[in-house]
């Protein structure tokens with residue numbers, strides 16, 4: 691029985707190319723259901739688990755100073771660990787969105803559209819300033835002070 695469960699998970703491994711949020715949502719729902727863990731997957735519990743995993747991800751970078759893109763000098767074991775913690779964060783985020791009834795993919799696309807309006811290329815290209823610096827120049831802004 692255990693072998694069968696492990697092999698079904700192993701089928702999901704590989705290069706990950708083409709995996710969708712919907713695939714992950716279903717796998718997480720199945721994973722929880724098989725273990726009777728739905729009872730523990732309340733929005734609050736999942737949020738706290740997500741925050742804990744963000745902490746574990748942060749620990750990998752803690753005390754290293756600035757790290758160049760591509761992580762030159764990191765060995766395969768370190769990169770594998772990074773992939774595991776990134777996955778923990780993603781999986782809890784997907785599960786949290788699912789139990790909250792949020793279409794995460796759709797919400798992310800909508801948020802990117804909002805961000806694109808907030809940060810018009812002509813005003814912010816090459817600048818790391820927050821959008822409020824462009825708001826007076828961008829008549830399309832609603833003047834909100836929400837975070838990105």
Ligand SMILES: [Mg+2]
Pocket residue numbers: 743746774775778
């Ligand atoms: Mg973890």
